[in-house]
Amino acid sequence: MASAGETQAAELEGRFREGDIRALARALTLVESGHPLGQELLKRLRGQGRAKVVGVTGSPGAGKSTLTDRLIVEARQRGEKVGVLAVDPSSPFTGGAILGDRIRMMRHHQDPGVYIRSLASRGALGGLAGATVAALALLEAFGFDRIFVETVGVGQSEVDIARVADTTLLVLTPAAGDAVQAFKAGVMEIADLFAVNKFDLPGGDRIIQELKSALDLSPPRPGGWRPPIFPTVAATGEGVEALFEGLEAHHQHLLGHGLLEAHRLERARFEVESVIQEWGRKKTHKAGDLVARVARGELSPEEAARRLLRPEAQEGPA
Template sequence: MAELAPVALEDLLERFQKGDVRALARALTLVEAGHPLGQALLKALRGRGRAKVVGVTGSPGAGKSTLTDRLILEARKRGERVGVLAVDPSSPFTGGAILGDRIRMMRHHQDPGVYIRSLASRGALGGLAGATVAALSLLEAFGFERIFVETVGVGQSEVDIARVADTTLLVLTPAAGDAVQAFKAGVMEIADLFAVNKFDLPGGERIIQELKSALELAPPRPGGWRPPIYPTVAATGEGVEALFEGLEAHHQHLLAHGLLEGHRLERARFEVESVIQEWGRRRTQDAKELVAQVAQGLLSPEEAALRLLKAEERPL
């Protein structure tokens, strides 16, 4: 990526602060690429704005993108400016990602009050990349009042989203095994609200009853919050208005019990951990000899990691 002169950086910052969408897109690209100027922009802009951040997760095919599309409509009815980060997993082999979630949100592409950005997880061990949190900070600084972060809902991403979002929405369907898989994966403990989407299919009531039974055994949530369950049919919009009101009720609960600041601190902790993880991934790719010594039993993983840390402190 070409270097930006300081004057160009100041110009980008000025245009960003004036609400230039192209400046936002450029800033997001710099941050996602890990460019030093992207980090400089983040330092200058971080902490501005206070968006309501909603994480949307669930198994592939649950209808998350269509449901998010409907939730965007509800937010726009209330006059909110909406940002969307759609995170797709990167291939561990090619590094590529499909980034196709925008297809189901095309109705908003001409709405200046909606901005949708697709991101790749970039090998973040099946979860969210630190760049996702950085992008979230930029959208907040740009003035979006509600931000949806949609994950593909596999691997670590379901747990990660709870550390990044203020409110976590888990989307299930009446498809066989969905509720059981949710119990086994532990995501019951991180969801603040549940949507049983495609409720017009057989088995919807059974899923709701299973969820209610499981929630009765779940540990109490901060402030005494009890996760509600909403039946929805995203394709037609049925139940979406009630679900949106539930999202708003959870945000008001966080405000009333002083829980938002803790969420912001956890988000920053996650971002720092992600930077360390990415640093380690890059360093081990370059340290083939050191990795070979671990495989041969000549070094323990801890000893190898310490050597990498010491090598970082002084040139090799």
């Protein structure tokens, strides 16, 4: 006889497969909260669908949301069903997303072919949470053709996005120091395409030349891909069509060189690592005595970590 949980999972899965958008929203909430029912749904649905996953990152104020909004329009004009995951930094008080769904994208809320969801990074050391990858799996299973993952562009998220997305788009602006900061952060190495947004501001040509010079010194990318640079003005839509074609070109490059499967494996690896990291974070919050012993010099961090990972060893010698 099926348990109540199994019955709930089967009922929600049935509605999900029928294309009920409320079932998708419910499934995403369950997964993000770590509910066992969400994990059961993931096992049943994972691996279905093959969306083109585009990560959009860059410094705050670069116009990522406006640019993503324009890219949604381009995708819809080509008949693609589009999902958007907007990953916001978690509130330190509530754990919820601070920024909420990006206002600039809300004109799509009446379009059944577009679904936008904000996710909190939930303490993932400034980066993406494993829940982001789980949400991606659900959106793929729901049948979206293209999924944009937009990060706030601070901390670890800019590097994490390359492990999650098939194509990583780095958005820069002509603002002084934008390119220099990208070089220092190592983000140059993870970007598959560059958009110099707000190109109507002074300094656009200069930053493009800086990018080209840096790329000349960068190591070769898989399959010999050389990241193109696209000037854009997202506010008016200028250059967005060419940028979208660039995203397509990179996807075709991945297909042509058999690189997509490696991306999928790396995404799964990132998800498992994120779960382990979250477990560790929760355990250390409950292990005040062990942490205090590290602070007093009675235990090394490695010894404390081993005890947390193997609770049965806590009775043994330090």
